[in-house]
Amino acid sequence: MRNSITIVGGGVAGLTAAIACAERGLAVTLHEAHRSLGGRARSTPGPYIANDGTHVLYSDGEPFRWLAARRLVQPCSRPTPGELARFRFRRDGRIRSAPPLALLRMVSHRRLTAPVDESFGDWATRRFGPEATRAAAGVVGVITYTADPGRLSAAFVWERLLRAVAPGWPAVRYVRGGWSAMVERMAAHARGLGATIVTGERVDALPGGPVIVATGLDAARALLGDDSLRWPSGRAALVDLGLRADRRDPFVVSDLDEGGFVERYSLPDPSLAPPGHALVQLELPARPDEPIPAATGRAEALADLALPGWRERVTWRRDAFANGRTGAVDPPGSTWRDRPAIDRGDGVWLAGDSVAAPGMLAEVALNSARRAAEAASAAASVGMAVGVELSLSAVPKASTQSD
Structure with a gap:
């Protein structure tokens, strides 16, 4: 009989944990409170298929290779040279075709190690000057959902900056059909491995036996009754636009002024998007205590610069505000190792994008889920070995004396 494990949460972390546990021979039961799987990786049903956030994957990371090896992200797209030619930058209030030279000089120092204990703003300004530091903060703002990345650990921001502007062919990949397509493939793969997936069933009490809690920290804190499960995150205005297509629209505008x-x-x-139309996603990090309408208004102002006549071309729109659900950000003096630990003891493990695992964006959720599955499998193997040993010790030994 196989050892069993319960997984709470059916987002990317929970589905990754389900696949990884099932591959290790565990009997998996996954519970998702909503009727649909995916968590923050859900997409709208169409005709405009918009992810719940500006989701991309980076093919230079191990999580992407893990997904690709199981055919879970295929088919996917990468930017073509023609699309990259339509990459623009907002700086000093104008749309430009190139970033400042100060930023290019900064990111050429790829072998440089940034300190953990100092803020990025202080370290980068001293090392590269204020112009490069402001532009770098603009690049990283969208990755961290943070209006002021300069206040974060220099090591944390530097790692993300170098990943985002790595030389050569861009590592960014887009899952065709939106992230819900990837979620559907992950769920089908987990079921094919024997996992049981139950949706529309909220877990209000910690299940008995080994369990992986693959939820946000707020839900995990309530479920485990552990108030220490906290870590800073970002907040941002998100706007999805369905537009009548205009050939003048750029592919990307990176806002170096406001992140x-x-x-x-x-x-x-x-x-x-339907033929003749375009799906555009906007993200703008909110300032501390900034009201949602103000942040959304600033996002619209960015669209005014980037998308000619967009207000007259809108056929569909969705507004959202991400607050404390955008993944972990590390303040000076802390690294990913200082976040809430994956192993909570007593057969409980955490997985998600705000726990102690490396990576950028969704990579943290995938890495933590795989580590939780590995630990749970190892614990199950030890438990099985102990059980077998105890069973054998209860069997009477054959007598070695002759009659």
Whole structure:
């Protein structure tokens, strides 16, 4: 009889944990409170297929290779040279075709190690000057959902900056059909491995036996009754626009002034919008205590610069505000190792994008889920070995004396 494990949460972390546990021979039961799987990786049903956030994967990371080896992200797209030629930058209030030279000089120092204990703003300004530091913060703002990345650990921001602007062919990949397509493949793969997936069933009390809690920290804190499960995150205004297509629209506008982003997701993946239309996603990090309407208004102002006549071309729109659900950000003096630990003891493990695992964006959720599955499998193997040993010790030994 196989050892069993319960997984709470059916987002990317929970589905990754389910696959990894099932591959290790565990009997998996996954519970998801909503009727649909995916968590923050859900997408709208169409005709405009918009992810719940500006989701991309980076093919230079191990999580992407893990997903690709199981055919869970295919088909996917990467930017073409023609699309990259439509990459723009907002700086000093204008849309430009190139970033400042100070930023290019900064990111050429790829072998440089940034300190953990100092803020990025202080370290980068001293090392590269204020112009490069402001532009770098603009690049990383969209990755961290943070209006002021300069206040974060220099090591944390530097790692993300170098990943985002790595030389050569871009590592960014777009899952065709939106992330819900990837979620569907992950669920089907987990079921094919024997996992049981139950949706529309909220878990209000910690299940008995080994369990992986693959939820946000708020839900995990309530479920485990552990108030220490906290870590800072970002907050940002998100706007999805369905537009009548205009050939003048750029592919991407990286907002170096305010850390925002405009991206025409339907350019690398035309299936996301009806023919003759475009799906555009905007993200703008909110300032501390900034009201939602104010942050959304600043996102619209960015669209005014980036998308000619967009207000007259809107055929569909969705507004959202991400607050404390955008993944962990590390303050000075802390690294991913200082976040809430995956192993909570007593047969409980955490997985998600705010726990102690490395990576960028969704990579943290995948890495933590795989580590939790590995630990749970190892614990199950030890438990099985102990059980077998105890069973054998209860069997009477054969007598060695002759009659």
